[in-house]
Amino acid sequence: MAVTLSATLAANEDIDRRRRAGERVLHLAFGEAGLPVHPALRDKLAAASERNGYGPVAGTSGLRAAAAGYWTRRGLPTDPDLVVSGPGSKSLLYGLLLAIGGDIVLPMPSWVSYAAQADLVGARPILVPAPPGEGGVPDPDLVAEEVRRARAAGRTVSSLLVTLPDNPTGRLATPETVARLVDVARELDLTIISDEIYRDLVHDPALPYTSPADLAPERTLVTTGLSKSLALGGWRIGVARLPEGGHDLRARLLAVASEIWSAPAAPVQEAAAYAFGDPPELTERIASSRRLHGVVARAVHERFVAAGARVDAPQGGFYLYPDLSHLRLGGSAELTKILLEEHGIGVLPGHAFGDDPAAARVRVAVSLLYGDTAEERMAALASPDPLRLPWIAQNLDFLTTGLRELSLTRRGTAGALAATPSHG
Structure with missing residues (x-):
């Protein structure tokens, strides 16, 4: 390879x-956020600097509860037991590809690491163009055709990925497109991975935002982190919200995590728990x-x-x-x-x-x-x-x-x- x-x-x-x-x-x-660390976050990290134990593989209970609250305030009621933390959402995405298995549908264009990670885990990405004027989502009308063709050739296609809003285009898929894509995912029994690390950086807060998890909580997992919204790329912390009833997926993800990163850095988790609380x-x-x-x-x-x-x-x-x-x-x-x-x-x-x-x-x-x-x-x-x-x-x-x-x-x-x- x-x-x-x-x-x-x-x-x-x-x-x-x-x-x-x-x-x-x-x-x-x-794609560096290009901004200084907020002093309050720096203080939280310093105060936790002597916490040097490994901690739970899924992350501390405080961080998982804070992340659950973050999503709940955004209209996605979340069970802390279905939240998993890792050293950046990038690592979590890699772990999820291993835990889910099979090939994955990606929008074209899409962030450079999605296809590269699929290659690393032995999956074959299926690149599907985004609808004109949109980004971060594969065109729903083309997804069904490509998945059926791949399955007819003997391939196992298990998931599709979206980015809301998108890197590289800077565009946000419309609620209508997301809804159509969710219908296709249900029809084809695909797990949806929704990378929402830029969610809090939609330029116009009045722009309609729909996560696939709003429409299909039973098959959508959401990832996010603090590297973009709070410019903490070097701190490497991310969280994943697993689908409703996703306890088997959680067990597989934690098995992967335990062999790759053991546990997220303890001091960073303390600062992240504070950040996901949305303090003023x-x-x-x-x-x-x-x-x-x-x-x-x-x-x-x-x-x-x-x-x-x-x-x-x-x-x-x-x-x-x-x-x-x-x-x-x-x-x-x-x-x-x-x-x-x-x-x-x-x-x-x-x-x-x-x-x-x-x-x-x-x-x-x-x-x-x-x-x-x-x-x-x-x-x-x-x-x-x-x-x-x-x-x-x-x-x-x-x-x-x-x-x-x-x-x-x-x-x-x-x-x-x-x-x-x-x-x-």
């Missing part, structure tokens, strides 16, 4: 090397983060639109997925290389997300534009108009210039081709 470094982590390390070497690179390639100071921080992500993502969206890209407006998280095929500079790998090496703009190629390599689509993450220091990032959080802060304005100007030069490169290439004498 050929295993390579995750595309997001590889790009982050490459850009860091380039920056250390003195290159000016606009870092739009990494943290809900205020999340609201400020959500506003900042939305403002900057929309500003970046405007610049790609001005450059002629086809790109849906972002609705959640800190991502966009522009299509620059009109420039005819090659597929996603070629475009990514040109942007980085000739214009100092680091993005991720769409093919890393399972997309067609010939399509000139790239994933753009805006969350590292907020500043290079904790002071700058806090200023961005607090500012009523973060786009006017000098460092953010400079980053946006750099992006505008790079995209303009990229378009001029295309026109220059076209002109050169037109001027080339024919030898036919």
